[in-house]
Amino acid sequence: MTEDEFSALLLHSSERPEAREALAPYRVRNAILLAAGTGSRLAPLTDKTPKGLLRVRGERLVERQIRQLQAAGIDEIVLVVGHLKEQFAYLADEMGVHIVENPDYRVCNNTSSLYRVLDFLDNSYICSADNYFTENVFTPYVYRSYYAAVYSDVPTREYYLTTNGDGRITEVNIGGAHGWYMLGQVYWSRSFSSKFRALLREEYAEESVRQMLWEQFYMRHIEELALYQKSFSADVIHEFDTLADILAFDANFGA
Secondary structure, three states: OOHHHHHHHHHHOOOOHHHHHHHHHHEOOEEEEEEOOOOHHHOOHHHHOOHHHOEEOOEEHHHHHHHHHHHOOOOOEEEEEEOEHHHHOHHHHHHOOEEEEOOOOOOOOOHHHHHOOHHHOOOEEEEEOOOEEOOOOOOOEOOOOEEEEEEEOOOEEEEEEEEOOOOEEEEEEEEEOOEEEEEEEEEEOHHHHHHHHHHHHHHOOOHHHHOOOHHHHHHHOOOOOOOEEEEOOOOOEEOOOOHHHHHHHOOOOOO
């Protein structure tokens, strides 16, 4: 199916059962929210409260994201926890989230969190539980695997993307300016998830792999794992690395 055909089916999916049937392979099955890390750059705030549970503009970060996913019809949400894990427990009863513990969060990077949920990977969103989306970026159907990206003219140490004419990511460079860099949600198709699962299971015994961000593991296999850039305005996707970042976005934070 071409992307134009996919878009046409979406237009008619509400009134035509045959359109919904044709879209079935593109239906999002679940979302994986990564929340195991310590959020050390926000210490001492995160010494007592996990980053995903910080309240920004009146909402806890992870709760806002869960509500947005549920509004898009995505009801199976898996939350991977580690640091201060007990504080997330209420989400199982109150918001229907399935919670998985990563006991290695202090000694391994977030590749270890994905390793704990390999069997859940399908047509799946992969998200950091501490992102803030000013609008709902989630949809019930997705055409192909992608990484969200925003544009910046300012030099940063983010992961900048090079793509081919079809938008497939062909290279990722750490640090840059005047370009698109990875930020926000990721979507993996069932095919992508299957390939990623097989590769990570094969290589996870390597200490170097367990110390990787999952993006670094993807970069290691960029030829085998097809991800496409999906561009968003920089005012839609927010990530807070420091208290100054939060205060620039929410002047009343902590008030």
